Amino acid sequence: MPLLLLWSWLLTQLGGQFTQQPAEPAVRFEIVNAGFTVQGTLGGLQAMGQFDPAQLAQAHIRATVPVSTIQTGISLRDKHLQKPDYFDAAQFPVLSMQSTAFRSLGGGQYEGTFTLTIKGISHEVRVPFTVSAARELQGSFHLNRLDYGIGKSSLVLANDVAVSLRTKLAEGP
């Protein structure tokens, strides 16, 4: 399930240093369970770094989000997701994402390469995102929950998790 991440950039001021926490859930995710799409959120994003579209080579972002903030609409399920068979929050209380590179895709689109770490397991993910004229950032990516030891193979629960972000960036200087 869940996962995801966080992103910092979201909150970034295009250009310059930032440290921000969104007031709204920063990460949303979806996973199909028995043919039904379960939606969830993660909050409490902590992001640090800098992101200037004009200087992508210097951009860097590190973001973390507490596992404890997972909400799926069923409180017992949220509690279960903290357990060792899912996120093991006692040992791995945060999900983290560390950028390694950015590139421009043109037309206000970018792609960030991140090291996503969940339960102590790290994999590279590529996250395309856009920044609109209204300074709204949207990004999304998919991950395989089994790659991170989140639950086991299931007859009804999909492996693929769609992670998305949509947030208003702070006004630049």
Added chain:
Amino acid sequence: MKQPTLWAAYGLPAALLVGLAAATTKSSGEGARLALPYTPTIPRTWDSTALAAAELPLATPSASPRHVPAAYYYGLPERVAYKNYPVYAPGREPKGYWQWLEKQEPQVVFDPAKLHTEADWIKAGELLFDMPIDVDGAVITLDNVRDPAFYAAVKVPLTKDGIMPYARYVVKEKGKVLLGNLSCGMCHTRVEQGGVVLKGAQGNFPGDPATAWNIRHDPNFPEPAVQYVTGVLFDAPFVPNDPNSQLSRQPKEKIAQAFESLPPGTNGRQGTSILFPPSVPDLIGVQQRTYLDHGGLARHRSIGDMMRYIAINQALDFMASYDAYIPAGKAHKTLPPPGKSAFVGTFDRYSEAQLFALAKYVYSLRPPTNPHQPTAQTKRGGQLFVEQGCVSCHTPPLYTNNMLTPADGFEVPEEHRQKYDVFEISIGTDPGYTLQTRRGTGYYKVPSLRGVWYRGPFLHDGSLATLEDMLDPRRLDAGYVPTGFRGASGAPHAVRGHEFGLALPAPDRAALVAFLKIL
């Protein structure tokens, strides 16, 4: 002194299975296969390697049962399967039936040399399913089954033909008709309203109220004997401040009240508790269950495991050592020589072929025809079943994920996460059964929802009589009167745990129930 009433060892777990025998259906292809020549390879039941891993450790690991050695087990004499006969309620017995019984020669009905097809083995297994392993009045007596007052007080369900299907007459010697107890069918037979019999379904013999009756009415069941038997059945001295041991030292009327509090569909089986009783499991579909018992005590990896489960529960677990406590041992400390125990189920054993046949029969059980049909309401209920996340545990097509959930108060040991199938979230039901009994592992098994339409009461302890009660938010109120098991005091109390769906609007709750009834 006559052997004291013992409501217990029955519960042949093994027995699992079943379904309305008459309604059992098999495809023509399956029928043809069952009629082919068949020479089974029968596993060794008391295989020390298999046995060592057949059970989970108890919640108190040091008290995990150490079963008798193979030499002891195979030193027990094999049970002889005598033909047995129906018991009719008073006033329903055909004229001359008793006199006819007295003229019957004893007949041995199980001979593996005469079993040539798989169907033969299954049919033989059914005979064994109905075979009492006690003829000494361990649960009920000959006097009981011929006494109208007993039926009136205990409210024993009857078939359409007036048969009381939970016990059988046995003829081991011509002219001497005995009352047989503790067949698998004693616990695993359900009589529905209208007298329809569902073999292997959640049984509804009021055996514990029957024991209460005998405690109060049998002059040969004095208080020390009542206390002894209750202790053998339920004491778990390794549990801190063991409430079961405290109960077995009470005056016999107190003990009778505890037995009496168990509603039909629950069962004070040995090693459990009449303070935290288990509901009787449905044996139909048991072949697809990977853990047996509400606490998942026994693993079910093969037919050999089923045979072990039957052997242990009928009833060699009385002779296991629980941290040096042997329930039916001499002074609870040592084993008598093989075959010399006086306690039912511990002085003999099923043969290997008998156990195999029993397991085959249990596996053959099929559910009765479901009268409930899909509707728009059940469709809505199915959607809710998914949306509410029920599918995570009650996963189709079995409607169980075959996993174990830890009870409140139990910390999952790290090694369990690799060895067993742990779904690591408590659903908050009463932890008494799995933390304070000889069968307690700290877990509760996720039950299948297949066939809930013919089952009840629900939850592991039978606290709630119906599916509607399961989804009734009022059950969380402190003043709620449980509709199923409510304890000896009968005091109102909330039935907590498994609180899914309780916040849904009433029409949605009704839709969920409707959906569940078509499974």
